[in-house]
Amino acid sequence: MNKIILSIVCIIVVVAAGLGWFVTRLPSSPFDNVADTGMPSEELLQYGEYVARQGDCVACHSTPQSKPFAGGLEMGTPLGSIFATNITPDKQAGIGNYTLADFDRAVRHGVSPDGTRLYPAMPYPSYVKMSDDDVRALYAYFMHRVAPVEAENRDTDIKWPMNMRWPLALWNAVFTERGTYTAKSSQDEMWNRGAYLVQAAGHCGSCHTPRGLAMNELALDDGSPLYLSGALLDGWYAPSLRNDFNTGLGRWSEDDVYAFLKNGRNQHAVVFGSMAEAFNNSTQFMTDPDLKAIAHYLKSLPGDPQRDGTPWQYDDTTVASLSVSNRRNIPGAQTFAAKCGFCHGSNGRGQNQWIPPLAGSASSLIKETASQINVTLNGSSRVVADGIPDNYRMPSYRDQLKDEEIADVLSFVRSSWGNRGGSVTAEEVKALREHTDPTSSNPIVLQMR
CATH class of the missing domain: 1.10.760.10 (Cytochrome c-like domain)
Incomplete structure (x- = not known):
């Protein structure tokens, strides 16, 4: 009997460890270990602004009362309200400390640098299809053309236990796809x-x-x-x-x-x-x-x-x-x-x-x-x-x-x-x-x- 109990405990420990690894691991990025190359070209900055227009980033990450991209927009969900975050390059309240790989993981995978899972109000199930070139240009635009704003992010009003973020890792595994858009050879x-x-x-x-x-x-x-x-x-x-x-x-x-x-x-x-x-x-x-x-x-x-x-x-x-x-x-x-x-x-x-x-x-x-x-x-x-x-x-x-x-x-x-x-x-x-x-x-x- 003791061996059976010990076996069950071992299985639980292994499953829990595996789940913990799955939930907390950061997705890989093609930009891992890519060094900052300094001030990007004007052409890249302009293209990054164009990609931001395609994604309409300003609509969700701003309010009529705020500066662009400073966050604060309230979005209703069945669980409660969440608030868009500050995505200006402010180093305290915004994304000023993000590397290109950090930015990529947040945009295309919904994972912040500390491993916190983002709610899918951030449309990363779609953004995951963006090309590497577009993500690189978007990062350059936000880091070098957007003005930093010191505006603190607001917490959600979703109550415990529904405000736990780790289940989103499982949600992502079930309901999202991986990989950039692949052109169809049958279409022009x-x-x-x-x-x-x-x-x-x-x-x-x-x-x-x-x-x-x-x-x-x-x-x-x-x-x-x-x-x-x-x-x-x-x-x-x-x-x-x-x-x-x-x-x-x-x-x-x-x-x-x-x-x-x-x-x-x-x-x-x-x-x-x-x-x-x-x-x-x-x-x-x-x-x-x-x-x-x-x-x-x-x-x-x-x-x-x-x-x-x-x-x-x-x-x-x-x-x-x-x-x-x-x-x-x-x-x-x-x-x-x-x-x-x-x-x-x-x-x-x-x-x-x-x-x-x-x-x-x-x-x-x-x-x-x-x-x-x-x-x-x-x-x-x-x-x-x-x-x-x-x-x-x-x-x-x-x-x-x-x-x-x-x-x-x-x-x-x-x-x-x-x-x-x-x-x-x-x-x-x-x-x-x-x-x-x-x-x-x-x-x-x-x-x-």
Whole structure:
């Protein structure tokens, strides 16, 4: 019996030791033992800034009140709030003491120099695909072009035991992949460039791919039909970026996708919510060839007709229901005429590229109601192109409309002009009203230098 007990204890010790080694070990980096070569070239610094724009680093690692990259942005998770860290080259509060290998491990593997595991709100499951050259340039930019800021990092408000970081090592082993992006020989150079930008630095899947119970992305590349098929995340629904006719890009051309990324608007939609931040701080700064490569790649992704449903068709009978004699008898119609109709039109078609259509919009055809409730409550950031804010911002109706009124007008929109997204309840509006910060939609374009 003593031998059996001793054997069990030995097995436990060995397993625990192995688990401890697995959890605490630092991932290898191609930059291990690479010496600092001093001041990088201006060309490398400029390219590093461009990579930072691709990754939209400034959006998460800054707040409207902070200096660029000083951290502090609160991000909600099912476990509690976490706060983005200071990634300026300050040696006390930031990453000023990071070596290139340290930086690489944090960016591509989610591990800090002391072995602390980063929460996957840092999109290292995507960044792991970044090339060595891009990581090297990004490091040079942060170390030699970003101004250091002495701003202390904030602790999460996640309670014990859920705030323990070591299980993230196991999470990474199960839900992430290793290795940089590998070009597909069956595709052309343009397609592969677009795939690289979307899957790696662009980390589009972080918002647009559905997540599992462990908050893992259910797909990390186009090998799965779930990749970029749309997802709900922290009060916004990021629509499908696949060729779904109703809920994705099925009615968009490559030129439409390019225009949306370049200008923040096209005939189908205008950026709002989290995508407005991505445009204001990221996509508009990318080169035309890169934006066209992204459009080329996205338009190659097939939709799912079974999931998407019967293709939407415009129904003009709603125009009559908005007449003075009819709208008072239809829930939400009077509110639409008073608050929405002047901009979006009684025909629901909007105003060319300046004010988006509600008829046939993805947010009016999906069952998820979060984006429409959120933008109605809190408005949307101004689209800031070339440093100039536009004049057509969606206003906040948080203080003007009650929960029931917002529910009624959105239910009207989601059932008009052929839309079939379904009704909205006052309880859903109330929940998102309480969840969202009324200042979260303040317009901001962060200057990175």
